[in-house]
Amino acid sequence: MKANPEPSVTCHDREVSRILDLEAQRQAGTIDLIASENHIGRAVLRAQGSLMTDKYAEGYPGRRYYGGCANVDEVENLAIERARRLFQAEHANVQPHSGSQANMAVYLALLKYGDTVMGMSRSHGGHLTHGAEVNFSGKWFTIIPYGVDRKSELLDYDEIERLALKHKPRLIIAGASAYSRTIDFQRFREVADKVGAMLLADIAHIAGIIAAGLHPSPVPHANVVTCSTQKTLRGPRGGLILCQRELGPAVDAAVFPGMQGGPLMHAIAAKAICLFEALQPEFVDYQRAVLSNARVLASELEGHGLRIITGGTDNHLALVDLSFVGISGRDAEKVLEAVGILVNRNSVPFDPRPPLVTSGIRVGTPAVTTRGFGIEEMKRTASLIVKVLSHPGDEHVAGNVREEVRELCACFPIPGLG
Numbered sequence: 001m002k003a004n005p006e007p008s009v010t011c012h013d014r015e016v017s018r019i020l021d022l023e024a025q026r027q028a029g030t031i032d033l034i035a036s037e038n039h040i041g042r043a044v045l046r047a048q049g050s051l052m053t054d055k056y057a058e059g060y061p062g063r064r065y066y067g068g069c070a071n072v073d074e075v076e077n078l079a080i081e082r083a084r085r086l087f088q089a090e091h092a093n094v095q096p097h098s099g100s101q102a103n104m105a106v107y108l109a110l111l112k113y114g115d116t117v118m119g120m121s122r123s124h125g126g127h128l129t130h131g132a133e134v135n136f137s138g139k140w141f142t143i144i145p146y147g148v149d150r151k152s153e154l155l156d157y158d159e160i161e162r163l164a165l166k167h168k169p170r171l172i173i174a175g176a177s178a179y180s181r182t183i184d185f186q187r188f189r190e191v192a193d194k195v196g197a198m199l200l201a202d203i204a205h206i207a208g209i210i211a212a213g214l215h216p217s218p219v220p221h222a223n224v225v226t227c228s229t230q231k232t233l234r235g236p237r238g239g240l241i242l243c244q245r246e247l248g249p250a251v252d253a254a255v256f257p258g259m260q261g262g263p264l265m266h267a268i269a270a271k272a273i274c275l276f277e278a279l280q281p282e283f284v285d286y287q288r289a290v291l292s293n294a295r296v297l298a299s300e301l302e303g304h305g306l307r308i309i310t311g312g313t314d315n316h317l318a319l320v321d322l323s324f325v326g327i328s329g330r331d332a333e334k335v336l337e338a339v340g341i342l343v344n345r346n347s348v349p350f351d352p353r354p355p356l357v358t359s360g361i362r363v364g365t366p367a368v369t370t371r372g373f374g375i376e377e378m379k380r381t382a383s384l385i386v387k388v389l390s391h392p393g394d395e396h397v398a399g400n401v402r403e404e405v406r407e408l409c410a411c412f413p414i415p416g417l418g
C-alpha cells in the first residue's frame with residue numbers, strides 16, 4: 001500500500017493554480033518597464049522548479065553538513081566557476097538568497113556594529129540596504145549619505161570625497177537602484193584609498209551590462225562586489241558576491257553560518273544556467289539592445305516634452321521628472337498600469353513630494369528587450385505613455401491605448417510561456 005500518495009493526487013489546489021495562470025496572463029499582456037524586472041528563459045525557469053529545492057546543503061561544496069550532496073556540489077561549483085569567469089573575479093559566493101542578503105553578508109563580513117558607512121541616499125537613487133533608516137543598515141551602522149549634484153543630477157565625486165575625508169567611513173558603497181549614468185568605480189576607489197576605507201560596489205541593476213562589457217567593471221577596483229541575479233543578468237531571484245581572494249573566507253563565513261541556513265540549491269542551479277547564458281555571445285547582443293532601447297525610450301519621451309533626469313541614459317533605465325506635466329509619480333503609475341504599461345513611481349533628486357507620491361517614474365528596458373522589442377516598439381511605447389499621461393482619466397484614450405498594448409504584447413510572447 002502506498003502510504004503517502006503525492007499531494008497533488010489527493011488535493012489539487014485549484015485556487016493557487018488559477019492565480020498562477022492569471023499571473024502568466026498578466027505578464028504576457030503587459031509591457032513591463034520596471035527597470036529591476038526581466039523575463040527569464042525556460043532553462044532558468046525549469047531549474048527553479050526542479051527537485052533540487054528538496055535538498056538540504058548547509059555548508060559549501062565538499063564541506064556540507066548533510067549527505068547526498070554530490071549533485072548540488074557539482075552545480076554550485078559550476079555556478080562559482082562561471083561567476084568568476086564572467087566577472088573575472090578571484091572569489092565568488094553564489095548562496096545569498098537575494099541582493100539584499102548579499103549586502104547584509106558584506107556588512108557582517110567587513111564591519112562591526114556602529115561602524116561608519118557611506119552610501120547613496122535612497123532619495124537620490126540608492127538602495128534600502130545602503131543605509132535607509134528603516135533597514136538594518138540604517139539601524140545598525142552610522143550612515144553618511146551622499147547624493148547627486150542639484151544642477152547636473154550626476155554623482156558629485158568631489159562632494160563624496162569631501163564627506164569621506166570628514167567622516168572617515170570604514171566602508172563606502174558605490175551603486176544605485178535609480179541612476180541612469182555610468183558609475184566611476186575607479187574614482188570611488190581613489191576616494192576610499194584616501195581615507196583607508198573598503199569599497200563595496202553594488203551592481204544589482206547593471207550586472208548584466210557589466211558582464212557584457214558595456215559598462216566599466218568595478219571588479220578591479222572594489223574589495224567586494226554584490227549583485228542580484230534577477231535584474232539585467234536575467235537569472236533567478238537571488239544574490240551573488242564577488243570579492244578579492246583574501247576576503248573569501250570572511251565573506252563565505254558571513255553568508256553561512258553567519259546569516260543564512262540551507263542554500264536554495266534550485267536557485268543556485270538556475271544561477272549557474274543564467275551565468276552560462278551570460279557567457280554566450282548572444283548575451284552581448286541582448287545587452288546592446290537593452291541599452292539602445294533605453295536611449296530611444298528616453299529620447300522619445302523627451303521629444304514629447306517630458307524631462308529626463310540628467311538629460312539621458314547610459315544604461316538600461318531612465319528617470320522621468322513629471323513635475324512639469326502636472327501628474328505625480330503615483331498617479332502616473334496608476335493610469336499606466338490601467339492600460340497595461342508597468343512603470344514604478346520614483347523620487348527624483350531633491351523631490352518635494354513624499355516617497356509614496358513622488359514627482360517621477362522610472363522606466364527600464366531589460367524585460368521588453370527580452371521579449372523582442374526593438375527601436376520601433378520603443379517609439380510606439382513612448383508615444384503610448386505620453387498619450388496616457390497627457391489625458392489621465394480619459395476613458396476613450398485609455399481604451400485605445402489598452403488595445404494597442406494588447407496587440408504589441410501578442411506579437412512578442414514572453415519566453416517562459418508556451
Ligand SMILES: *Cc1c(COP(=O)(O)O)cnc(C)c1O
Binds near residue numbers: 177202203
Ligand atoms: C535590487 C537591488 C538590490 C537587491 O535587491 P533584492 O531585491 O534583495 O535582490 C541591492 N542593491 C541595489 C542597488 C538594488 O537595486
